[in-house]
Each structure stands twice: as C-alpha cells, then as structure tokens.
Amino acid sequence: MAIKVRPTAQVDETAAIGEGTTVWDLAQIREHARLGRGCVVGRGAYVGPGVRIGDHVKLQNHALVYEPAVLGDGVFVGPAAVLTNDRFPRSVDPEGRLKHGGDWEAVAVEVAEGASLGARSVCVAPVRIGRWALVAAGAVVIRDVPDHALVAGVPARRIGWVGRAGVRLVEREGQPGVWECPETGALHDERDGRLVARV
Template sequence: MSAAESAVIQATADVDDRADIGERSRVWHLAQVREGARIGADCNIGRGAYIGPDVVLGDNCKLQNYALVYEPARLGNGVFIGPAAVLTNDEFPRAANPDGSLKSADDWHAVGVTIEDGASIGARAVCIAPVTIGAWALVAAGAVVTKDVPAHALVVGVPARRIGWVGRVGRPLVQDGDEWVCPQSGERYRQDGETLSLIG
C-alpha cells in the first residue's frame, strides 16, 4: 500500500497493499479498501465502508459508515456518500448462469457510477450503475437513482426524480424571477431546460 506518512489507517481496517491512500486521509475501523483503489488527500472513510478494486476517489471526499462503493466507480473532489449508501456495478445481477453454474468474473461486465465534484448521496440511497450524478447535485436519503442526475439537481424518491435545485452549500435554491438564488450564500443561477448554471 502506498500511504503518505500523515494518513491514518486504523489497525482493524483492511487496506490492500496495492491501494493508494492520499495525504491526511483517514480510514476507520473495519473499512475495506481493495487492490488498485486510489483515495485522494484529506478523505474520510467511515467504519465498515467498502471501496472496490480500482475505484477512484478525489480529494476531500467523505464516505460515511457502511457505505458501499463498487468498482469501477469514479468520484470527483468533495463528494459525500452517506451512511449505508450503495453505488452498484451490475446491470443484470445473477449469482448463477442458466445452467446453474456459479457466475465468474468472465460471465459479466462491471459498469460504474460516476459522481462529479461536490455532489452528495444521502443515507441509504442507491445509485444503479451506470449513472452519472452531476456536480453539486443532492440525492436525498433513501432515493434510488436509475438515470443521470443533472448538476445542482435535488432528487428524491423511488425512482429518484428532480423536485428542485441546490446550490454549492447544499441548500435548496429559491426562484427569483428568471433566476434561482441560494438563501445562504446569495449565489445566483440560471436555468436552461434541465441545466442549471452559476451566474458570474
């Protein structure tokens, strides 16, 4: 394992020697980080979390307790994954082939979830691969995401649907004429169809 001197890895964590842990990142009790995984700097990997082979996390990510991130997921910088959230990787899951034989790695093709910078996935939400969660989007707790989520979208439910927009601080935006505004930061956004862009 390649780990910076200042990374903190608890003795009960299972971190493969071929994983790469960034500077000042923390891997807590009973977390598992598989071979080839790359975790950026200043990340926090909670108790019992799972990071699959060759998964990539950017800097400043937080995986809360028991989050499951299956390969080949790609997470940008500043991504939040809530407790017990799941990023899947199998479009057609089966344990056995039609002839009854156990499926092997050669019997299926892993597909990944992509989460762009600053996006958040709520507790016990499930993202069904292959989907992309846009930058700064917010997936509500318990939602099941089955299609791509635009940047800044607030999605809820099963299946997840957009009910609004959120700004970079995570607060729902309020419509002000032709624009959307964050009540906390004052940032203003413009909507064009299903796309929201920061003004300025």
C-alpha cells in the same frame, strides 16, 4: 499530514491513499483503489478494486462503493449508501453455474465534484450524478442526475435545485428561471432543464 488507518481496517498494499486520509475501523479498501488527499473512510465502508476517489471525499459508515466507480473531489456518500456495478445481477448463469468475475461486465457510477448522496440512497449503475447535485436519503437513482439537481424518491426524480452550500435554491420573484441560494446569495440560471451558476 499523515495517513491514519485503524488497526481493524483492511487496506490492500496496492491501494494508493492520499496524505491526510483517515480509514476507520473495519473499512476495506481493495486492490488498486486510489483515494485522494484528506478523505475520510467511515467504519465498515467498502471501496472496490480500482475505484478512483478524489480529494476531500467522505464515505460515511457502511457506505459501499463498488468498482469501477469514480468519485470527484469533495463528494459526500452518506451512511449505508450503495453504488452498484452490475446491470443484470445474477448469482448463476442461465445453466445454473456459479458466475465468476469474468462472467459479467462491471459498469460504473460516476459522482461528480461536490455532489452528495444521502443515507441509504442507492445509485444503480450505469449512472452519473452531476456536480453539486444532492440525492435525498433513501432515493434510488436509475438515470443521470443533472448538475445542481435535488432528487428524491423511488425512482429518484428532480424536486428542486441546490447550490454549492447544499441548500435548496429559491426562484427569484418576478424573474422566472433565476434561482438564488438563500445562504450564499449565489445566482443560477435554468435553461432547458439544466442549471448554470452565474460567474
């Protein structure tokens, strides 16, 4: 499958783009970024220098993924979502001089396999979003999110669990700590604030 890059997109010549990936209008992919196979980079999306993105990832329109973010396979980043990279953001140093690239240390947002970030959500680095987790639209994530967690609010907090289908899990009646996906029937066990899928 061919790589498709719209004429108004900017893809640095040092970026690596996997086969079958589509980069839409006005998107920008910076130097040494790596995108896997079958990705979709929406209109106006930004991928910073050295960002690593797995296979089958979707960045919706105007999503901003700042370096040194790492996104696993199957991640979804909703419209206008932001992955930050500066722990102490300032335009100038204490003496009022404009800061440059070497004047601060970039920190990463890591989004694990299958996780989804809702529209206009913000992940404040450094933070890790667990496998198959779901961040609600407009949420602000300031701490790590466990695998399969459903988080919402400002700051984001866990309000439930989700399975691989993205559907909110339901606790089985009479079986505390056993969660079932209403769509797939898959079962999960909750232990010490974590959810583990049954094999």
